[in-house]
Amino acid sequence: MKFTISLALLNIRRRIATSALAIAVCAATVVLLAVYFGNISAGQRQLTNLTESIPVVARVSNLIGTQVTGLQIKHERMQEIKRLENISEFRCTVNLMGEYTADAAGRADAHDINMLGVNGIDAFPALSAGAISMEDGVGLDFLDTNAAMCIASKEFLLKTGLAQGDTVRLVLYYYDYSRGSYLLRFLQLGASELKIAGSYTEADMSDSIATPAIICPYAWAEYIHEAVGVDFYADSAVFKVKELLIAYIVSYVILQGRQREFAIMRAVGTSAGMCTAEAFFESAVLALCGGLVGTVAALFIGKADPLSVLLAAVAAVLCYICGIIAPALARKRISVSMALSGAE
């Protein structure tokens, strides 16, 4: 044990730049977390939901950053992202075109109705839920189903003479971004009907480049594509990444780069358990140093209360140490002779 500790301390000292980086990352993580937790408690938000996750918004959007159109995300990719364990509040959109076909109101311009498929109204930040008037007893939850329902703009209702509760008949078109083609084409999906469950004013929308006349469920749009056998592409995806990954990743990467060193230790008779203990102790020292520096810094900044700082420090240190366990376990599976001969 004494040898393990002295070896770990020697490694820390000789690998001073890496050690300093690890301490800095841990300290920065603690400060960021402490400020974050502090802000939460200051804002009287529910801490219980946030102790185990630090959400980071990830956004898939087009080059101009509007996430409105011009981007194709394969259906399979969307499903893969959605299935990830670290993902929450997954929101996605798809753009469609509709042709209104009610004879009584006359024909609207064939490609004049912008439609947006969403799986929640917050997927379209330009329109707030409060700006939508819904039919009595109907909520916006239907947007996360494949129900044939929609909300329509008051401008669209005025133009077509339709009202909330009516059914709008449409011929649907989808954007076709054929591979290798620079031209955007509209191809027909078929006729469909949607019940108008609510309405909003287009003027209430903020910062929207393409104002949709109809907002419908994303899953319904997906269902319509599937029904006619057309590949479905989403236009945007926004989700939150849970878990405190930064410290984990740093410690994991640092230790992964030392596989050969541990293989040499194994070759001269160090047991796998002792190798793991040495790595664990070495990293724990760095994590605790980083945690301590971060705690002092966070208290000095004064943006967070001591409880938040303590919580942040514990979370960061634990996360850093967890980063050690993965490569340490992986090390038990590697072939020492392969690692020493330089083979992958």
Add this chain to the structure above:
Amino acid sequence: MINVNDVSYNYVSKYHTVEALKNVSCKFENGMLYSIIGPSGSGKTTLLSLLAGLDLPTSGEIFIDNVSMSSMDRDKYRREQAAVIYQSFNLFPLLTAKENIMFPMLLKGMNKAEAGRIATEYAEDVGLREVLLSKRPLLLSGGEQQRVAIARALAIGGDILLADEPTGNLDEENGKVIMSILKRLTHENDYLCIMITHNTEMAEQSDRVYAIKDGRVVS
């Protein structure tokens, strides 16, 4: 003494299995320098890894002084009895030459002062100048690094020396020096030394040569 009894070893991957050794049987005795020769991919290094206890045979048995390797503590075996010397030296890059030599002794619980004293003796034994002992491996030449590796092997204090192309990365002159050290240790200290080599001239200096081809001992 090492007895290799009908040993086979397969590398198993997700998609295929490679038979690296097929029913290999041979015997190695103390005080003898053995060479294992054969083309690349013939199974030489695999055999050495098995002799070092870094892996266990898929079938067959290896006996060290009549004790089956599968039943022994293989970490302890490498810590106390068998040392491996590699072509690429495999020294700890952050430790000095002396600390590298001291490592096996400290691992066994010897105190630092005693380990330091013995390390200096071993270094002297392999012709390593004292001034080099405070340098890290990267500042040493290939020949010097290999001497450190041999001194570290001696520091294990066992009687089995396994060397995988020990002169492979060295020039001719240094290669001859390393070879003479191995011969001296084997014959004067009653070591059992098994060396893998491509160099037939080196192999001819050993007491017994095993040739391996396609995973089988052919002579």
